[in-house]
Amino acid sequence: MKITEHNAATGEVITRDMSPSEATQYEKDQGERAARIAKLEADAKAKEALLKRLGITEAEAALLLA
Amino acid sequence: MAKQTFTVGQVLTADQMTSLQQTAMGGGSATAKTASYTLVAADAGTTVIMNSASSTTITVNTSLFAAGDTVLIVNQGAGVCTVTAGTATVSSAGSLALSQYETGQLYFLSTSAAVFTDYTQAAAASGSMTSIATGSFSNSALSLTSISQAYKTLILIISDAAGNNVDMQFRLNADTGSNYAWVNLQAQDAANNRSTGSTSFQVSYPYLGNTYADNTFVLTLQNYTDTTSYKPLQCMYSGTGTSNTKALAWSVGTYASVTAITGISTANSLVSGSYILYGVN
Numbered sequence: 001m002k003i004t005e006h007n008a009a010t011g012e013v014i015t016r017d018m019s020p021s022e023a024t025q026y027e028k029d030q031g032e033r034a035a036r037i038a039k040l041e042a043d044a045k046a047k048e049a050l051l052k053r054l055g056i057t058e059a060e061a062a063l064l065l066a
Numbered sequence: 067m068a069k070q071t072f073t074v075g076q077v078l079t080a081d082q083m084t085s086l087q088q089t090a091m092g093g094g095s096a097t098a099k100t101a102s103y104t105l106v107a108a109d110a111g112t113t114v115i116m117n118s119a120s121s122t123t124i125t126v127n128t129s130l131f132a133a134g135d136t137v138l139i140v141n142q143g144a145g146v147c148t149v150t151a152g153t154a155t156v157s158s159a160g161s162l163a164l165s166q167y168e169t170g171q172l173y174f175l176s177t178s179a180a181v182f183t184d185y186t187q188a189a190a191a192s193g194s195m196t197s198i199a200t201g202s203f204s205n206s207a208l209s210l211t212s213i214s215q216a217y218k219t220l221i222l223i224i225s226d227a228a229g230n231n232v233d234m235q236f237r238l239n240a241d242t243g244s245n246y247a248w249v250n251l252q253a254q255d256a257a258n259n260r261s262t263g264s265t266s267f268q269v270s271y272p273y274l275g276n277t278y279a280d281n282t283f284v285l286t287l288q289n290y291t292d293t294t295s296y297k298p299l300q301c302m303y304s305g306t307g308t309s310n311t312k313a314l315a316w317s318v319g320t321y322a323s324v325t326a327i328t329g330i331s332t333a334n335s336l337v338s339g340s341y342i343l344y345g346v347n
Contacts, residue, residue, distance in 0.1 A: 003331075004203035008343065009212035011121050011146025011163050013201055025242055026207070029235065029266070029333050 001026055069110040069135060096140070104152065105172075110135040116147040116164075125152040128178040137172045139164065149182050158182040160216040161198065192347050195221070199343040209240075209331040210343055213290075217345030220287040222330060227281040227339035234283050234303065235266035235334040238327050242266075248299065248319025266333050269301040269317035281305040281339075290327040297321040 001023060004015045018026060051061060067085035072078075078086070089111055096113040103114065104125040114137060116122050122145055131137075141147040141164040149162040149170065155178060156162065162182055164170055170184040186196075196217070199210055213220065227234070246267045269283065286300045303315040321327070330343075 002206035003209050004201075004206045005209045005211060006199050006201055006341075007212045008199040008210055008214060009161060009163060010123075010148045010150075011165075011199075013121075015203075015206055018207075025333070033235075033334065 068108045068112050098142075100143075105137060106130060109137050111137075113138040113140060115140045115142050116145075118143040118145045118147075120145040122147045123150040124148070125150045126154045126156050126172065126180055127152040128154045131174040131177060131180070133174055133176050135174045138169065139172065140169045141166055153178075155179040156182050158184070160184050161214045165197070195344040195346050197342055198345045200341065202338070202340040204338040206337065207332050207334075208336075208339075208341060209329065210341075211329045213328050213330070213343070214345060215291045215326060215328070217291075217347055218289070219346040220285075220290050220327070220330075221344040221346060222283075222285040222287075222341065223344075224283045224285075224332075224336075224339045224341045225281075227283060227336055234301070234336060235268045235332065236285060236299075236301070237266050237331050237333045238287075238297075238321055238323070239325060239329050240331060241323065241325075245322040246299070246319060247322060248317050250315060250317040252313075252315045267299050267301070267317065267319050267321065269303045269315050285330070287321075287327060287330075293324055293326050295324065297323070297327065 001018050002015050003018055003022065004013065006013045047058075051058060054061075056064075067082065067089050096115045097109075098115045098117050099122070100116075100118050102123045102125070103116070104127065105114070107130045110131050114124065116124070116139065122143070124139060124147060126149065139147070139149065144166050146166075147164045149156055149158075149164070149172065156172070157179070158181065161184060164184060165186075168184060168186045170182055170186075172180045172182050174180045198214055198217075208224075210222070224234075242265050244265055246264045248264065248267050250269055282304055284302045288298050289295065290297055297320065299317070299319040299321055301317045303313070305313045
């Protein structure tokens with residue numbers, strides 16, 4: 001992965017490879033993001049299954065909790 | 067006319083008088099440069115015009131100029147021209163960079179020290195916005211560094227953003243510590259994210275994918291130069307999806323650091339877009 005680095009003082013713009021520590025952090029960020037999205041998707045599926053089992057719509061469920 | 071040493075009884079020609087008049091009126095002879103340049107003694111009292119499509123520098127060294135000498139610098143080209151301290155000291159209340167059509171003056175306090183004044187920055191009034199960095203990035207993350215401390219607020223706009231999933235995360239000063247507290251609200255998702263002690267400041271809409279266009283982020287950093295308080299963060303997102311659906315998100319948070327912000331970087335899957343960074347007085 002690369003980084004476009006813009007030095008706002010000099011106006012110099014370079015595109016360079018990430019340093020090892022930046023690359024490690026990038027991979028960590030990607031892993032966390034993937035896990036977060038997977039959890040959101042799993043939660044959405046679980047919610048859908050629950051609503052189906054209860055036989056109510058999302059709006060009706062919201063009404064129950066209001 | 068470059069600075070002269072006149073002698074008693076010397077008779078000036080009409081051309082010399084005209085040139086002196088031009089210099090006295092703030093103009094003066096100009097030498098156009100198309101590449102980075104190091105000032106020489108003969109530049110005292112003249113105008114240096116930079117005309118390059120690429121970034122250039124003007125280097126200032128010691129023992130060439132006397133106290134009271136001036137050099138006017140006009141950047142005619144599209145490339146940013148940056149006044150650079152070589153062996154001399156160059157001080158400025160603002161940036162040392164001149165964008166296209168900006169003009170600045172070096173005033174020498176001594177043979178080794180000069181003050182640079184960017185006329186465009188000096189004219190900026192309270193509340194005005196100045197573009198301090200603009201460009202685009204592709205197949206990469208984005209990092210803005212060495213941000214001027216001459217403003218009160220920074221506004222970063224990233225438009226036409228694209229990635230595998232638009233899930234924007236910002237880091238300040240490349241800080242990966244748990245110094246970001248934020249809440250994120252999404253217009254089309256009941257599962258609003260909330261996080262404290264996060265390692266980045268996030269505004270997200272995780273399911274956008276590449277089917278959304280017109281993805282725009284507006285990040286606002288107030289009091290970013292403050293070295294005694296935490297900084298408030300705010301970012302808005304909007305995008306348009308297939309079937310003209312809209313996605314909206316808004317994050318507000320705090321950067322729990324008393325270090326002035328000099329750098330902003332993205333830390334996510336965003337891989338292309340256009341950006342413009344404004345400083346607000």
